Amino acid sequence: MKTLLFNVNKVDRIVISEVYTWRGKDFFDSFFCNISKSGDGPLYLFIGLLLWILDPQVGREIVMAGLIAFSLELPTYKIAKLLIKRKRPFEKMQGIQFLLPPPDRFSFPSGHTASAFLMWVILSHFYPFWLIPGLIWASLIGFSRVYLCVHYPSDIFAGITLGILCARFALFII
Template sequence: MKSLTQHDEALFYWVFNLTTNRDCSWIKWLSKTGDGQLYLIIGVMLWWLEPQQGPLFLYSGLLAYMLEIPIYLLLKNSLKRERPCHHIIELNAHIVPSDKFSLPSGHTAAAFLMASLIAHFYPSLSVIAYVWASCIGVTRVLLGVHYPSDIFAGALLGLGISTISLLIL
């Protein structure tokens, strides 16, 4: 386990150091697209404008996020893994995180959940959706608020909850 943590930290440093002395405004912007508001806007727009799949997409998304958020909070507050910017003394993150703990990445979980729903209902947009979700995850490391394993765990959580919500509906 110690070796895995060392590799995770080494990969974190390698990715985070790519932002040294750089303008991170576009990374912050991209990360902000994963804050959550966009998901509701997409769902409501599809519900309103696309009567064939839109309502079921919205209902699946609402169910999925109703499942994902409590599980995410339970995991995060049970595992209590400190964020890199709180754990590594000399590290200054590019943003102020919303809470103290990092595992799993909520932004990544939500982004992969949304990407999975988009891929299910609108397969022609699959590649775009998954590339965007992956970029959300990478931005969280670039900004200094998550380790790579937090991103991996978040992606698994989002994909798993999406699958469950689609099976229920």
């Protein structure tokens, strides 16, 4: 297990170092900051309420699935952060700086990524035409967190897993 964690950490650091070399280009810095901000949370509530108004029956189910999924995802990711207490890349790696300040202290797992993938699974379940665009958007949110140097790639993969599992469970329940 120790060897696995060592290798994951090694790959995480290599990827962060490589991605960090892409920074400093105004377009990309701005693009990934804005993509990341789109995953802050208020957009999800807005989407749910808008769909409830525009498509009441499906919108209600989306809101119900979202409430169940987020009621699982949020405490799980917060507990994981407090138990694991992984420092963020900019704290552990010399010469690495973040572009946007992180919303909390610890890195693992990525809450932004978990929420984005949770929403992707729920929305694409009810509206299959969102499958590809939603996957691209959620993936860009995950990548943006690495680009901004607030998460390691393994934090992103953990967030993807958490978001998908919570959404699938919520859809199973409703």
